[in-house]
Amino acid sequence: MSTVQTHAGHADTHHDHDHHGPAKGLRRWLFATNHKDIGTMYLVFSLTMFFVGGTMAMIIRAELFQPGLQLVDPMFFNSMTTMHALVMIFGAVMPAFVGLANWMIPLQIGAPDMALPRMNNLSFWILPFAFLLLLSTLFVEGGAPASGWTMYPPLSLQTGNAFPMSIFAIHLMGASSIMGAINVIVTIMNMRAPGMTLLKMPLFTWSWLITAYLIIAVMPVLAGAVTMLLTDHFFGTTFFSAAGGGDPVMYQHIFWFFGHPEVYIMILPAFGIVSEIIPTFSRKRLFGYDAMVYAIASIAFLSFIVWAHHMFTVGMPLAGQMFFMLATMLIAVPTGVKVFNWTATMYKGSLTFEPPMLFAISFLFMFSIGGFSGLMLAIVPADFQYHDSYFVVAHFHYVLVPGAVFAIMAAAYFWLPKWTGHMYNQKLAKAHFWLSTIFVNVLFFPQHFLGLAGMPRRIPDYNTQFADWNMVSSIGAFGFGLSQLIFLYIVWQCARGGVKATDKVWDGGMPHGLEWTLSSPPPYHSFEVAPEVK
Amino acid sequence: MPVTDRSPLIVKDVTNDRERSHRSLTRRLWLFAACFFAFGFALVPLYDVLCDVTGYGNRSRLVEASTIVEAPVENRSVTVEFVSTAPTFGSWEFRPEVGKIEVQPGKLYEATFHAKNLRAQPIVAQAVPSISPLQATRYFQKTECFCFTPQPFAAEESREFTVRFIVDPTLPNNIDRLTLGYAMYDAKGSS
Numbered sequence: 073m074s075t076v077q078t079h080a081g082h083a084d085t086h087h088d089h090d091h092h093g094p095a096k097g098l099r100r101w102l103f104a105t106n107h108k109d110i111g112t113m114y115l116v117f118s119l120t121m122f123f124v125g126g127t128m129a130m131i132i133r134a135e136l137f138q139p140g141l142q143l144v145d146p147m148f149f150n151s152m153t154t155m156h157a158l159v160m161i162f163g164a165v166m167p168a169f170v171g172l173a174n175w176m177i178p179l180q181i182g183a184p185d186m187a188l189p190r191m192n193n194l195s196f197w198i199l200p201f202a203f204l205l206l207l208s209t210l211f212v213e214g215g216a217p218a219s220g221w222t223m224y225p226p227l228s229l230q231t232g233n234a235f236p237m238s239i240f241a242i243h244l245m246g247a248s249s250i251m252g253a254i255n256v257i258v259t260i261m262n263m264r265a266p267g268m269t270l271l272k273m274p275l276f277t278w279s280w281l282i283t284a285y286l287i288i289a290v291m292p293v294l295a296g297a298v299t300m301l302l303t304d305h306f307f308g309t310t311f312f313s314a315a316g317g318g319d320p321v322m323y324q325h326i327f328w329f330f331g332h333p334e335v336y337i338m339i340l341p342a343f344g345i346v347s348e349i350i351p352t353f354s355r356k357r358l359f360g361y362d363a364m365v366y367a368i369a370s371i372a373f374l375s376f377i378v379w380a381h382h383m384f385t386v387g388m389p390l391a392g393q394m395f396f397m398l399a400t401m402l403i404a405v406p407t408g409v410k411v412f413n414w415t416a417t418m419y420k421g422s423l424t425f426e427p428p429m430l431f432a433i434s435f436l437f438m439f440s441i442g443g444f445s446g447l448m449l450a451i452v453p454a455d456f457q458y459h460d461s462y463f464v465v466a467h468f469h470y471v472l473v474p475g476a477v478f479a480i481m482a483a484a485y486f487w488l489p490k491w492t493g494h495m496y497n498q499k500l501a502k503a504h505f506w507l508s509t510i511f512v513n514v515l516f517f518p519q520h521f522l523g524l525a526g527m528p529r530r531i532p533d534y535n536t537q538f539a540d541w542n543m544v545s546s547i548g549a550f551g552f553g554l555s556q557l558i559f560l561y562i563v564w565q566c567a568r569g570g571v572k573a574t575d576k577v578w579d580g581g582m583p584h585g586l587e588w589t590l591s592s593p594p595p596y597h598s599f600e601v602a603p604e605v606k
Numbered sequence: 607m608p609v610t611d612r613s614p615l616i617v618k619d620v621t622n623d624r625e626r627s628h629r630s631l632t633r634r635l636w637l638f639a640a641c642f643f644a645f646g647f648a649l650v651p652l653y654d655v656l657c658d659v660t661g662y663g664n665r666s667r668l669v670e671a672s673t674i675v676e677a678p679v680e681n682r683s684v685t686v687e688f689v690s691t692a693p694t695f696g697s698w699e700f701r702p703e704v705g706k707i708e709v710q711p712g713k714l715y716e717a718t719f720h721a722k723n724l725r726a727q728p729i730v731a732q733a734v735p736s737i738s739p740l741q742a743t744r745y746f747q748k749t750e751c752f753c754f755t756p757q758p759f760a761a762e763e764s765r766e767f768t769v770r771f772i773v774d775p776t777l778p779n780n781i782d783r784l785t786l787g788y789a790m791y792d793a794k795g796s797s
Contacts, residue, residue: 187628226693254635258628288639296646311650314734315693315791317665319653326649389662389741 093596102197105189106596107174110196112491114171115484117199119560121163122477124207126553128156133515133549139536149532150218151210157221158238161338162245163203165472168480169341170195170252173280175491177256179587179594180274182265182603187258195251202244209234209241220530222327223298225312225320229305236306239298246291253284253291260284265586267605271362274585278365279344282372286333286340289376294330297323321386328379336375339439339471340368342479343410346432349486350414352581353429354421360413367406367413374403384455393452400450407443411436424580427501431482434474434509442470445520460530463523469516474509481508481559488563489577493593494570496562504562507555514548661744668735669754672747678713679775685709685783686773688717692790697725699764700790712775714749721757721790722764731757732793733767738785745774746784756793 094100094109104110131152135143144152174192178185186192209216214232217223223238231238260281264273273281300311301323310316312323343364351358358364380388380396388396414436423429445467449455458464489495518541523529527538534542573592576583586605590598654665661667686709688702699722709715723729733753737743752767759765769786 188632191632250639254632254639257635258631261631262624262627288635289642292639292643293646296643300647300650313791314736314789315732315793322650322653325653326646329646329649387738387740389660 103193104196105185105193107178107186107189107192108491108594108596110186110189110192111171111174111176113196114167114174114199117196118164118168118171118480119563121159121167121203123556123560125156125159125164126556128152128159129549130553132156133546135532136534136542137546138543139534139539141533144532146532147215147218150220150530151216153530154217154219154221155206155210158206158217158242159203160472161221161334162242162249163199165338165476165480166245166249167199169280169283169338170249172276172341172345172480172483172487173252173256176487176587177259177277177280178263179590179598180277180585181260181263181268182586182599182605183259183263184597184599184602186255187263188255191251192255195248195255198244198248198251202241202248205237205244206241209237212237222324222331223301224327225301225304225323228301229312236302239302242298243295246295249287249291253287256280256284257288265599265602265605271365272605274344275347275358275361275364276341276344279340279342279347279368282368283337283340286337286372286375290330290333290337293326294334297326297330300326321383324383324386325380328382329376331382332379333372333375335468335471336371338476340372342435342439342476343368345479345483345486346414346435348585349428349432349482350417350436352486352578352583353424353426353432354418355423355582356417356421357584358413359416359419360409363409364413367409370406371403374399374406378403381450381455384452385459397450397452401447404443404447411440411443426485426578426581427498427505428482428486430502430505430509431478431485434505435478435482438470438474438478438509438512442467442472442475445470458523460528461523462519462527462529465529466516466519466523469519473516474512478508484559484563486578487587488566489573490587490590490592490594492567492570493573493591494566495573495577496566496570500558500562504555504558507558508552511548511551511555515545515552516548518542518545518548660741662740667743668737668748669751671749671751671754674747674749674772674774676712676714676772677775679711682711683708684711684773684777684781686715686717686771687783687785688719689785689787690719690790691787694792697729697792698722698731698790699724700788703766709773711773711777714770714772716768716770717786719752719767719769719788720764721759721767723759723762726761728758728760728763730793731759732791733757733788734791736787736789738787739781742777742781742784745777745781746786747772747774753788 094106095103100109101113104113131144132149135141135149174186177183212233214234217228217231217234217238219228219231228235260273260277300309303309304311304313304318310318312318312320314320347358347364378396378400380392381400384393384396445463449458449464449467485496485501522538522541522545525538527534575591576588577592586599586603587594589603656662657665685706687706688704690700690702692698692700699720701720703718703720707715707717721731723731735751735753737746748769748771750768750770752769757765757767771786773784
């Protein structure tokens with residue numbers, strides 16, 4: 073693999089920006105069409121939302137520190153659980169992955185930029201407005217949405233003035249994600265460097281290609297579902313009201329047809345990231361590359377036929393329960409292949425434990441814990457006990473926090489020196505890792521016990537029998553929340569300066585891929601002449 | 607295809623080609639997204655089709671009178687429970703006269719519901735039935751029901767309603783208890 077850097081040879085004229093560097097001041101960001109600038113904006117936005125959603129989580133855990141109502145009123149508490157979920161899913165995790173895609177996909181496939189730079193600009197700039205709209209509902213009459221992020225009718229139809237605002241915000245977020253996904257697909261399909269066949273693509277790019285298809289398949293279905301809520305509320309339709317022949321359970325079917333692929337949208341790119349990091353610090357090639365690609369594809373396919381496992385308790389025919397139970401369990405097979413391959417990559421590797429590797433390994437362990445509790449939830453008779461309990465909360469936080477969020481942090485620690493050209497403070501990053509890993513388990517592991525003992529989710533007060541583990545969980549939450557300030561500091565410090573990073577950054581490891589053939593930081597316009605991939 | 611440095615004319619052609627292929631793929635992907643938007647709405651009638659085929663929770667079956675000949679099955683008894691709700695809180699008083707009865711499949715029974723309009727103006731009501739478990743829907747036959755038609759109420763009027771039903775003798779043996787539920791709604795277009 074080799075690259076030739078030349079500005080004179082530039083011939084990609086589908087946008088007419090300044091070829092010699094970024095525009096000055098605010099214009100650089102407002103009118104950004106450069107994939108690196110847009111990627112940076114996505115990541116900064118995501119980090120901001122991570123702290124906004126995190127603050128909401130702190131309010132939730134503070135209220136649950138002790139039984140009884142201490143700090144907030146129950147309605148506001150319900151708003152917090154609802155908004156925490158919406159902000160974290162659509163504001164923190166998804167934009168973080170889109171930001172990573174913007175930064176890394178062109179660099180990994182040897183493209184000069186994303187295929188549709190202006191749409192890229194639009195898809196980012198929609199987001200701040202969507203979240204301004206969503207967060208402003210905290211101040212309107214009737215309070216912010218409080219019916220849970222799933223917005224089940226008829227409860228969600230009782231939301232006050234926040235209702236149309238939150239629906240419109242979801243429409244905007246959906247539009248933004250769809251545009252981001254289309255951009256990713258067009259870039260990967262049309263702009264790969266010569267010789268970069270599909271099965272030579274780095275796994276992060278692969279995972280995003282499949283994720284992007286999931287996004288354009290299911291975000292429109294969510295848009296449809298919330299549009300039906302909107303017309304039920306304002307225009308007299310009765311999609312979800314029995315009065316006119318509709319059915320509230322119908323909403324759950326449509327919502328989870330979106331909702332289940334959505335959880336894979338939030339984890340597949342994480343799989344891609346981990347598949348980049350583990351080989352680098354094991355100093356081996358990834359074990360079973362092809363199997364990894366096919367495993368992602370099978371998970372994506374299966375995600376479309378398991379939605380009703382979220383709603384076993386609505387009173388489904390036995391045949392339906394059996395089908396959805398078995399299909400759900402089938403997902404454990406490709407996921408098991410992935411976990412096996414990551415482990416096999418490390419086997420007899422010459423491992424070192426830099427911060428990205430630490431996060432990747434801890435992803436491997438804790439994502440598996442979340443995966444196993446998912447298998448428990450898939451079992452119909454067991455699910456009747458676990459449904460809507462804290463066990464479910466523990467399950468999806470294990471796959472989302474030490475799963476998706478840890479993978480995003482691993483990615484940040486892996487590529488941050490490439491982006492900024494500076495090595496960050498690794499000692500501090502390791503401290504951040506250990507504090508996060510310890511506290512995230514203190515935070516979420518006891519929630520398994522609470523759920524099995526019968527504590528329901530989405531409640532501001534609880535029976536005193538749950539007091540001890542709730543206090544432990546809250547202490548874990550405060551510790552985890554505060555630890556993330558270290559991350560903020562590390563990123564800020566690294567962006568400002570530091571020890572110069574080499575082109576390969578991880579010289580001791582075995583970084584593999586086109587992004588490491590560029591300088592650190594890469595030039596503002598990279599791969600203007602496509603590299604030849606052998 | 608990536609572009610290499612050649613004469614300006616060729617560069618222009620290649621760039622146009624790339625633009626064209628970007629545009630056509632983008633268009634196809636938007637279409638793909640639009641199809642899924644439509645699919646979300648299509649799920650609504652698709653589920654009705656599913657209910658028709660399987661008989662589960664079938665709305666039309668629930669609100670149509672059936673004609674069935676009495677053919678009681680001795681030594682089998684099924685518990686039928688009655689529940690009622692009025693989703694618009696404070697507008698209706700609505701309850702079954704008895705909570706449950708033991709029935710023989712194949713025999714005609716009668717149950718009474720009490721309803722009162724709590725508001726000071728006349729209203730047209732519509733009761734919407736449902737059967738639980740869902741798979742019992744097709745075996746619960748109503749020969750007469752107040753839910754078949756909208757029911758006009760005067761201000762603060764109270765009425766007794768009757769439903770006559772037969773549990774089909776072919777009801778699967780594993781079902782020995784079923785629930786008939788009614789929700790009372792204000793009918794559309796009434797004042």
